Amino acid sequence: MKYETTIKPVSEGISLAANLIKNGQVVAFPTETVYGLGADATNEDAVSQIFKIKGRPQDNPLIVHICDIGDVNLLCEDISDMALRLMRAFFPGAFTAVLKASPLIPKSVRANLDTVAIRIPANAHTLQIIKESGTFVAAPSANISGRPSPTNAQDVFTDLGGKIPLILDGGECEFGVESTVCDLTKDAPVILRPGAVTREMIAKICPHVRIAKGVLKHTSGVVLSPGMKYTHYSPNADVFVVKADAESVLAKKINMLYDSFTNQGKKPIIFCTEGEPYAKKNVRVLGKDAEQVAKSVFSALRRADENGFDTVLFEDLDEKGMGLAVMNRILRSAGFKVL
């Protein structure tokens, strides 16, 4: 289906979006993490449209967004005390709980798994859209599958313009990376995808929290979360994560790599937290800490493509706090290429 896509300020478009969702349509809206592409999770046809519009593999399940924690009892089964404690602590917010699905969740939403991912967003506009839609909203990130997630309305339009009727514009997202996906079906929580609700925050409630194997490493074979096995967040440019044994030599190494790529006729750009060591080179300072880097990294990857850079050298970040989410995303966009 072809659409003339309207972009509207989110504060003026809540009822319109909610009505479109009610009527089985697919719309894009901001959340505090990234922009979402939402449809009625109980409507099989609307859900299949999401997969089609994004070009998403059928075996990659969607997150069901709700606005009332009480509904978890309707949508999920076998909820442990631990799961309840974590949901009470982190709902609403950048936290997605994977739980055993009740039969109410259509199989297409959960890609035939017997679990379902549930999130209550904290963004007041997103909550209002869900509430007014009167249903549960399945919503992946509002990008073409494989591309960096969109953190502003223009980046949604670039990917999905002409494919959906409405994009609500809420400016830049607060966090810039997607929610923490956490498997709560086991004895201890397992982080399948790190996000703004950090391992350290979860550990305060459940000290035995684990991080799934595929979060920072390439894994083959069975993965706990289908999303882990696909190429993700990839711009056209070739991305490399640059690491060094000692922090003092990291900038030197990046400078040497930059010169070597330039000599090969490439057009590199350095993504870093401080521009000073890279004077006279093409540099994008993503921010001074992991939170700021998270907020700008996806749009910076898109801008690198638009400005004709073919090589991105990403300065390694410490994997603590939000740094874990950033490294998870950038390693995937690099196809795990580390120099």
Ligand code: TXA
């Ligand atoms: O912040 C977010 O989570 C955003 C906003 C829009 O809410 N949504 C989002 O959705 O990032 P998506 O579809 O781009 O990523 C959902 C991830 C995928 O990696 C998927 O494989 C995983 O969650 N997932 C969904 N259901 C699952 C399940 N039952 N078991 C394991 N992983 C699941």
Ligand code: MG
């Ligand atoms: Mg996504």
